[in-house]
Amino acid sequence: MNFDFSDDQKALRNQSRRFLETACSMQRLRRILDNNEATYDRELWKSIAEQGWLGACIREEHGGLGLSHLELCVLSEELGRVLAPIPFASTVYLFAEALMLAGSEDQKLSYLPRIARGDLIGAVAGDDWIGSIIPLAQNRRTSFDNVGVTAQDCRLNGIKSAVIDGGIADAGIVLAREQDLLSLFIVNLNAKGVARKKVRTLDPTRDCAQWQFGEVLAERLGRPGQGSKILETVFDKAAVLIAFEQLGGADRCLEMAGLYAADRYAFGKPIGSFQAIKHKLVDVFVKNELARANCYFGAWALNTNAIQLPIAASAARVAASDAFWHASKENIQTHGGIGYTWESDCHLFYRRACLLSTAIASPEIWKERLVSHLEYQAEE
Amino acid sequence: MDFEDSEDEANYRAVVRTWLEANVPNDANGKHRRGVEGSESLRSARSWQARKASAGYACIHWPREWGGPAGTPIQSVIFHQEESKFVTPPNPFHIGLNMSVPTVLAFSDQKTRERFGFSAMNGDEIWCQLFSEPSGGSDLAAARTRVRKTQDGTGDWIINGQKVWTSFAHIADFGLILCRSNTDAPKHNGLTMFWVDLRSQGVEVRPIHEMNGSSTFNEVFFTDVRISDNQRLGPVDGGWKVAVQTLMNERLQSDSSGADWIDVLKMARRLPSIYGKSALQNPAVRQQLAQWYIQSEGLKHTRNRVITALSRGHTPGPENSIMKLVRASQMQDLSHAAIEIMGRFGVVDEAGGPEERSLFQDSLMWAPGLRIAGGTDEILRNIIAERVLRLPRDASHDKS
Ligand SMILES: Cc1cc2nc3c(=O)[nH]c(=O)nc-3n(C[C@H](O)[C@H](O)[C@H](O)COP(=O)(O)OP(=O)(O)OC[C@H]3O[C@@H](n4cnc5c(N)ncnc54)[C@H](O)[C@@H]3O)c2cc1C
Numbered sequence A: 001m002n003f004d005f006s007d008d009q010k011a012l013r014n015q016s017r018r019f020l021e022t023a024c025s026m027q028r029l030r031r032i033l034d035n036n037e038a039t040y041d042r043e044l045w046k047s048i049a050e051q052g053w054l055g056a057c058i059r060e061e062h063g064g065l066g067l068s069h070l071e072l073c074v075l076s077e078e079l080g081r082v083l084a085p086i087p088f089a090s091t092v093y094l095f096a097e098a099l100m101l102a103g104s105e106d107q108k109l110s111y112l113p114r115i116a117r118g119d120l121i122g123a124v125a126g127d128d129w130i131g132s133i134i135p136l137a138q139n140r141r142t143s144f145d146n147v148g149v150t151a152q153d154c155r156l157n158g159i160k161s162a163v164i165d166g167g168i169a170d171a172g173i174v175l176a177r178e179q180d181l182l183s184l185f186i187v188n189l190n191a192k193g194v195a196r197k198k199v200r201t202l203d204p205t206r207d208c209a210q211w212q213f214g215e216v217l218a219e220r221l222g223r224p225g226q227g228s229k230i231l232e233t234v235f236d237k238a239a240v241l242i243a244f245e246q247l248g249g250a251d252r253c254l255e256m257a258g259l260y261a262a263d264r265y266a267f268g269k270p271i272g273s274f275q276a277i278k279h280k281l282v283d284v285f286v287k288n289e290l291a292r293a294n295c296y297f298g299a300w301a302l303n304t305n306a307i308q309l310p311i312a313a314s315a316a317r318v319a320a321s322d323a324f325w326h327a328s329k330e331n332i333q334t335h336g337g338i339g340y341t342w343e344s345d346c347h348l349f350y351r352r353a354c355l356l357s358t359a360i361a362s363p364e365i366w367k368e369r370l371v372s373h374l375e376y377q378a379e380e
Numbered sequence B: 001m002d003f004e005d006s007e008d009e010a011n012y013r014a015v016v017r018t019w020l021e022a023n024v025p026n027d028a029n030g031k032h033r034r035g036v037e038g039s040e041s042l043r044s045a046r047s048w049q050a051r052k053a054s055a056g057y058a059c060i061h062w063p064r065e066w067g068g069p070a071g072t073p074i075q076s077v078i079f080h081q082e083e084s085k086f087v088t089p090p091n092p093f094h095i096g097l098n099m100s101v102p103t104v105l106a107f108s109d110q111k112t113r114e115r116f117g118f119s120a121m122n123g124d125e126i127w128c129q130l131f132s133e134p135s136g137g138s139d140l141a142a143a144r145t146r147v148r149k150t151q152d153g154t155g156d157w158i159i160n161g162q163k164v165w166t167s168f169a170h171i172a173d174f175g176l177i178l179c180r181s182n183t184d185a186p187k188h189n190g191l192t193m194f195w196v197d198l199r200s201q202g203v204e205v206r207p208i209h210e211m212n213g214s215s216t217f218n219e220v221f222f223t224d225v226r227i228s229d230n231q232r233l234g235p236v237d238g239g240w241k242v243a244v245q246t247l248m249n250e251r252l253q254s255d256s257s258g259a260d261w262i263d264v265l266k267m268a269r270r271l272p273s274i275y276g277k278s279a280l281q282n283p284a285v286r287q288q289l290a291q292w293y294i295q296s297e298g299l300k301h302t303r304n305r306v307i308t309a310l311s312r313g314h315t316p317g318p319e320n321s322i323m324k325l326v327r328a329s330q331m332q333d334l335s336h337a338a339i340e341i342m343g344r345f346g347v348v349d350e351a352g353g354p355e356e357r358s359l360f361q362d363s364l365m366w367a368p369g370l371r372i373a374g375g376t377d378e379i380l381r382n383i384i385a386e387r388v389l390r391l392p393r394d395a396s397h398d399k400s
Helices: A007-023 A026-034 A042-050 A069-081 A088-102 A105-117 A227-263 A275-304 A309-340 A346-359 A363-379 B007-023 B038-054 B073-083 B094-106 B110-121 B239-248 B261-270 B283-311 B318-341 B357-370 B377-388
Strands: A122-125 A149-152 A155-164 A171-178 A181-188 A194-198 A208-217 A219-221 B127-130 B146-149 B157-167 B174-180 B191-197 B203-207 B217-227
Touching: A007 A042, A007 A069, A026 A346, A069 A088, A069 A227, A069 A275, A088 A105, A088 A122, A088 A171, A088 A219, A088 A227, A122 A155, A155 A171, A171 A208, A171 A227, A181 A208, A181 A227, A227 A275, A227 A309, A227 A346, A275 A309, A275 B283, A275 B318, A275 B377, A309 A346, A309 A363, A309 B283, A363 B261, A363 B283, B007 B073, B038 B110, B073 B283, B094 B110, B094 B127, B094 B174, B094 B191, B094 B239, B127 B157, B146 B174, B157 B174, B157 B191, B174 B239, B191 B217, B191 B239, B261 B283, B261 B318, B283 B318, B318 B357, B318 B377
Parallel strands: A122 A171, A149 A171, B127 B174
Antiparallel strands: A149 A155, A155 A208, A171 A181, A181 A219, A194 A208, B146 B157, B157 B217, B174 B191, B203 B217
């Protein structure tokens, strides 16, 4: 049995944790939070590009480091711990993965090296309403009503209304309705006919925007009609990686709450000696451990491209979304009044927990995806 | 990262598998029963244990000084993984072999080790653990069962008092017993540990009828039971440390019996629900199934992480501590939900009905015990909070 990260991967974890402690402190995060104009931490983006993180899983001939997805999982967990205010998930887990999965060699050569260098931010817009786009195992129907954008002769028209990192992205991958098919297109977001509008969200430390297309000339990604099939796999992969971010955030909440509970006195005793607090934090710990185990299985499935990936990804996403939400709310509770202030960092985790659990369809939808796969598997 | 055995592990597994195929008795019916019912099932339990012992598959990681095969913890895990794929006789030995006997062997001389190690490992003698008392199980250090040194120059001790909830005492030969030796000292400093022969004069075992109808635990009364000083384990008044060490003998081969998500899924697929659909099409059932699945998978892969640590020769981290806490409540909730899916037929306790029904009913009726036995949910949370999360000690932690 070898169900753990390797020593090298653990060394990468320690090293990136040390780096992020200063490069992505809470003070830096607050600069994004408190400045309406700033949309991401450019300096951090530049320095992780220099370290190769943006191209971690991109093959060397496409300008990346050619590492495995396990290394990327390690980095995701660390970025999640510090709530990194950068478009890492959009660019790396979604945009780059979609290109690597479905792009032509020319497209890979054109986009991937720029991503790895930190010169191109990407974002992906699938459905335009609740994440009903993810087709279910047996019932491979996708509603056309939620797509928002139509395509004809590679010209796009319509709206994608809340694209995470959409305001700072240079290029977008867009799911569009092409007659009775769903297809993917790559769009230069600075091209003529693209109008972008900032969208405010509960988490101001991450960018979000509306995209409006009027006769925008786009480039096809994958074959016509393959759109939701490609996105399904991309979302499965991203679900595992985002789950590691959620896990990192959830662990950090538990650490914050534990430290505070040991220091803060009430009724002459540290509040951490009260069982109501203790048991609450143990419940957080339990959810975090269950999430960690599911994330690890997801990492294995992602890395080996196992047929269990849809099940493993769904389980990781559901467990990690639940863990992060629970940890972030109980962290505030443990802090009492100070936890409810803008000055306290607690709410930053609470906000990010909401952003991540809704980012690529909500857990409820992933639970349904999970069970329909289990049902299918049990029949065989 | 993978699930592969190392070369040594794979070889060991192959040998074990071949051995099991050739040796598992084909009349075994351990199923999901916890207890040992009747002398026939005890006889088959003993003979299976002896067969394992003679092949070096009992107490695999016990050292040679204890008469064990001195295998590695990972070999022990592999054997149990493989053994659990077969239907084997019930196992009334595990409390003794995992908890009581290691303490006896660790704290006694070579002669005592030779006397007890092999016969316990071989299933000839059964050991129980006499810790809990009517006055307290969670608060173990409050034990009142009194032990006094005789004044006749023999050095012998006399025990008076009562233990309770003692699993398998009705079929046990010996027990590990925690006694109050000093009533003046603070409670943790007035305890002494002994082993005791349950056939001694003055010991009376009375089975207790459990809420699920079976009888695996007992009351044990001690009236002027005389024992010799060489039955003492650890120093006089130093029994608390010995007790803590016993409780630390964590069991890795966690119990995989009982109802799980797959049983609910399979049954829900066949049974009708509202609007003429199957219960499995009910969104509420599906959402719950997803939740139970991530719990079971979470536990399975947590166990895989623990096994990985062992395989790499490391000590496992604290993750193991969540196992029973999660599983007991999950089993309870899931079997209850399954009963409700069956409607009033879920409570009917007759032959026939959905084939999974008796499994859910057994799990439902065992789960409350599992949430209490070996440390209640609340006590486990206290322990995790203090040992793993390093929170300050419980305000109620009295040292008096
Ligand atoms: C099936 C089964 C098998 C058993 N086998 C054995 C055996 O072989 N040998 C043996 O010695 N014992 C055995 N026990 C006993 C078991 O260890 C005790 O029942 C258990 O430790 C609880 O002790 P208690 O019954 O005295 O309950 P109490 O300690 O009185 O607890 C009652 C309730 O109060 C709660 N409580 C107590 N203290 C605290 C605290 N500090 N903080 C928060 N809540 C608290 C408990 O969680 C519980 O909910 C067995 C029990 C069962 C159910």
